[in-house]
Amino acid sequence: MTAIPRAFARLTLDFLLPLRCVSCTSTVGTPDSLCPDCWQKMSFMEKPWCERLGTPFSYDVGEGAWSPQAIASPPIFDRLRSVAFYDGPARDLVVALKFFRRRELARPMGLWMCRTGSEILREDSLIVPVPLHWMRLLSRRFNQSADLARVIARECGGQFEPGLLKRRKKTRRQVGLSAKARQKNVRSAFCIDPERIGQIQGRHVVLIDDVITTGSTIAVCSKTLLSAGAASVDVLTFAFADTSNRSGSASPDEP
Numbered sequence: 001m002t003a004i005p006r007a008f009a010r011l012t013l014d015f016l017l018p019l020r021c022v023s024c025t026s027t028v029g030t031p032d033s034l035c036p037d038c039w040q041k042m043s044f045m046e047k048p049w050c051e052r053l054g055t056p057f058s059y060d061v062g063e064g065a066w067s068p069q070a071i072a073s074p075p076i077f078d079r080l081r082s083v084a085f086y087d088g089p090a091r092d093l094v095v096a097l098k099f100f101r102r103r104e105l106a107r108p109m110g111l112w113m114c115r116t117g118s119e120i121l122r123e124d125s126l127i128v129p130v131p132l133h134w135m136r137l138l139s140r141r142f143n144q145s146a147d148l149a150r151v152i153a154r155e156c157g158g159q160f161e162p163g164l165l166k167r168r169k170k171t172r173r174q175v176g177l178s179a180k181a182r183q184k185n186v187r188s189a190f191c192i193d194p195e196r197i198g199q200i201q202g203r204h205v206v207l208i209d210d211v212i213t214t215g216s217t218i219a220v221c222s223k224t225l226l227s228a229g230a231a232s233v234d235v236l237t238f239a240f241a242d243t244s245n246r247s248g249s250a251s252p253d254e255p
């Protein structure tokens with residue numbers, strides 16, 4: 001098709017099927033994008049940030065600095081990177097993907113995660129989604145974290161490994177539970193597929209989830225991967241819920 005008919009076809013298509021903002025119903029000029037209003041409402045996590053937790057600093061304290069939270073309670077994983085705080089359109093996108101099955105959102109969300117996680121994603125990384133229990137997978141029919149991980153591996157390199165980390169017991173929702181109850185809830189909840197344990201030895205793992213809330217699940221997944229022989233674990237999530245009682249630490253009583 002030559003340029004003029006192609007442009008005409010595009011105009012016709014835009015008229016019939018206008019491109020929509022991925023978060024609201026406003027029309028936008030480019031596919032898989034946010035409208036200016038939603039863009040403004042996104043609380044992006046940007047540099048300067050804590051080297052360990054990816055939480056922004058209000059002023060630049062130099063490359064590699066740790067936040068007081070990371071110093072007080074160092075996470076068991078190496079680095080966490082998240083695209084945005086879990087509010088406004090970022091929260092709407094997480095909810096739409098997970099509960100309203102808008103699986104087409106995994107692509108734009110995954111691409112944003114690629115950009116935010118560029119420092120932690122490597123060609124030889126194992127890209128491992130936080131697994132769902134099979135009963136929840138049966139009712140939801142898909143794992144939103146696996147959808148994101150698939151996009152990230154395809155677009156940024158790395159090896160998509162959806163079956164390596166398994167969930168062996170169904171856990172209650174973590175929100176609202178005390179720190180002790182959360183640890184009890186997720187203890188021994190995850191394991192590595194015994195037939196594939198050799199694949200993880202000495203490898204760099206990037207653990208993928210849609211949102212980090214309390215941090216308990218991510219901490220236990222990281223510990224499971226490291227205990228099985230992973231050389232290092234970094235974490236990449238789309239959203240970051242700013243909770244004061246996060247538990248991503250490697251303290252002795254961590255499950």
Ligand SMILES: [Zn+2]
Pocket residue numbers: 021022023024025026034035036037038039
């Ligand atoms: Zn919008």
